[in-house]
Amino acid sequence: MMLMMGALFMSQAVVAAAPQRPMTVLAFGDSLMAGYQLRPGEGFAPQLEKALKESRRLGGRAVTVVGAGVSGDTTTQGRARLNWVLAGMKTKPDLVILELGANDMLRGQSPATAKANIDAMVKAFKAKGVRVMLAGMRASPNLGATYVRDFEGLYPAVAKANGVTLYPFFLDGVAAQPTLVLADGMHPNPKGVSVMVKRILPSVERELDAIK
Template sequence: MANTPERSFTRRAALAGLVLLPAAPALAQGKPRIVTVLGDSITAGLGLPRNLALPSVLEAELNRMGKGVRVRGAGVSGDTSAAGLARVDFSVQSDTNVCVVAFGGNDLLQGIDPKKTSANIDRIVGKLKARGIKVVLAGMAPPPALGRSYARDFAAIFPTLAKKHGAALYPNLLAGVGGIPRLNQRDGIHPTAEGVRIIVRGLAPVVARTLG
C-alpha cells in the first residue's frame, strides 16, 4: 500500500480508469444496481488480474446471491483516507446505490494520527450520505506492534463512525486473511486471489443486506 513510483503510476492509471471504463451492459433482469468500492490498493486489486480483484469477485458473489448489481472499483494504490476524501465526489458516481468505504491501511503504515483518519472518513461518509448513497464501512485492524493506545484509538474509528452515521459495518476488511502468508502476496500486505475470495465471503452478505 506504500506510494512507490510504480504505484504512483498505478494511481494515475486507476484515476484515468475511473473515467474511461466503458459502461457495463444491463443484466438480464433489468438495469443493475451499482455498488462502488472506494479504497486503496487492496480494493484496487494490486498484483492481481482484474477478474480476480475484489470488485470483480464481489460482483460475481452478489449476483450469485441474486442481487443484480454492477460493482465499480474506485480503489487507488497508495491512497490514505485524506486522498480518498479529496476524490470521493468524482470517484463515486451519482448512480451509486451502495458505496463500500475501505480506507485505513496506508494511514496505519504512515502512522497517521487516528483523529485525522477518523475526521477524514467521517467526512467521506457524510458526503456520501448527503447524496443519498448507502454506505458499508470496512474497518482495518491495527497490528499490536503499533502500540496499545494507538491500536485502541485506531480500532475505535470504524464502529464509532458506523454508529454515528447509521452505516453498515464490516469490522475488519482483512479478517481471515491478514497475517496468513499463503493468503497474501510476497509483500505480506496484499491478498492473493484466494485471499480475495475469503474477504468477499465475509463482505458480500453485509453489502447484500445494505442493498436490501
C-alpha cells in the same frame, strides 16, 4: 364485474413480472480494493460482482460493482477524490463499501485525522443519497496500545455516529495467513480475495436487500 377483475389480475401480473432495476456498488478504497498486483478479474470488485450475480438471496438481480481503489491512498487522499469519482460515474451508486485507513496506520499518521476524514466521507456519500457500508481495519501492535485503541476504535465510532453498517475487519480471515497473501505479507492474493468476498457477501446482500 368479471372484466374489472380480469383487468386487475392482469395489472397485478404485470407489476409482479416487472424486472427489478439494476443496482450499482462502489468499492471505494486503497490497494486492497484496487487489486494490487492481481490480474484483471482477480481483484475485490470483479470477484464481488460475480458473487452478487450468483446470489440466491438477490435472485439474479443485475448488480455492477465499480472498483474505485487507488494504491497508496490515505484517508486524506480518498476524501479529496470522492466528488470527482462520483461525478465520473454514469449512474449514482446505490451502495458504497468504504475501505480506507490502512495507509494512515502504516505511516503512523494520526487516528484522529483518519477519523475526521472517514466521517466526512461517510457524510458526503449519505448527502448524495448513497447507502454506506464502512469496512474497518486493524492496527499493527508495534504502534503501541494507545494507537491501536484509537485507530481500531474510530471505525465503530464513525459507523454509530452516522447510522451506517460496519463490517468490522476488511481482511477478516486473510490477514497473517501466508497462503492467502502476496509475498509482501499484506495484500491478498486471488485466493485471499475470494475469502474476503465470501465473508463480506452476506453483509452486502443485506445492504442491497434493504434498498427499495
